[in-house]
Amino acid sequence: MALAETGSGRPGLVLGSASPRRLDLLAQIGIKPAALRPADIDETPLKAELPRDYVTRMALEKANAIEADADEAVLTADTTVSVGRRILGKPQDRDEAAEFMRLMSGRRHKVLTSVALSYRGKVRSRLVETTVRMRNVTEAELAAYLDVGDWHGKAGAYAIQGAAAVFIPWIQGSFSAVVGLPLAETASLLASIGIVANTEGDRP
Numbered sequence: 001m002a003l004a005e006t007g008s009g010r011p012g013l014v015l016g017s018a019s020p021r022r023l024d025l026l027a028q029i030g031i032k033p034a035a036l037r038p039a040d041i042d043e044t045p046l047k048a049e050l051p052r053d054y055v056t057r058m059a060l061e062k063a064n065a066i067e068a069d070a071d072e073a074v075l076t077a078d079t080t081v082s083v084g085r086r087i088l089g090k091p092q093d094r095d096e097a098a099e100f101m102r103l104m105s106g107r108r109h110k111v112l113t114s115v116a117l118s119y120r121g122k123v124r125s126r127l128v129e130t131t132v133r134m135r136n137v138t139e140a141e142l143a144a145y146l147d148v149g150d151w152h153g154k155a156g157a158y159a160i161q162g163a164a165a166v167f168i169p170w171i172q173g174s175f176s177a178v179v180g181l182p183l184a185e186t187a188s189l190l191a192s193i194g195i196v197a198n199t200e201g202d203r204p
């Protein structure tokens with residue numbers, strides 16, 4: 001396990017996220033943040049803001065909102081779903097979750113994840129775009145899916161790593177980015193400041 005802790009000569013890593021998925025994904029590559037410090041920002045898109053601009057702005061705003069000591073690096077990310085120019089964030093309620101799912105049913109959409117790393121006054125970010133195909137979802141399947149409750153807190157009202165996997169026969173891009181953190185790009189950003197992923201992962 002590559003511990004990223006203050007006092008080791010490397011920057012202490014702060015994960016600026018409340019998402020358990022992002023913590024799990026980092027553990028998969030052997031990185032354990034020294035601290036968790038979620039950012040509380042306004043996630044409302046600007047008028048006519050393009051999905052890719054929005055998601056990049058969100059990751060950077062999260063990074064800028066988190067206070068860090070000089071020897072700490074802050075990692076943040078934002079994931080959003082786009083159907084055409086429309087941004088599908090986290091649904092407010094079950095009705096909105098149903099609306100999002102009907103919109104994606106039987107067609108392709110994009111999942112955009114931006115990851116940002118802030119260290120010593122410099123912030124760098126990477127945007128990863130993945131195309132996802134959702135098969136046609138019947139109204140009966142939709143009702144059963146919504147009952148499971150997986151849609152809570154998920155961009156686009158689904159989790160590819162959850163029950164909605166049965167609706168997703170194909171993706172092109174990065175699976176980890178869809179779940180919330182593009183691991184290859186994140187590892188490369190972290191390596192640039194001396195935090196090295198352990199490719200053997202966090203195995204028992």
Ligand SMILES: Cc1cn([C@H]2C[C@H](O)[C@@H](COP(=O)(O)OP(=O)(O)OP(=O)(O)O)O2)c(=O)[nH]c1=O
Pocket residue numbers: 016017018019021022038039062077078079080081090111153154155156158159160161178179180
């Ligand atoms: C599309 C998709 C999204 N998601 C999740 C990842 C993110 O947690 C969430 C999108 O919301 P985000 O605003 O990116 O993240 P968050 O609010 O959960 O956490 P934080 O801002 O504190 O980092 O949707 C999945 O888990 N699986 C999926 O397949």
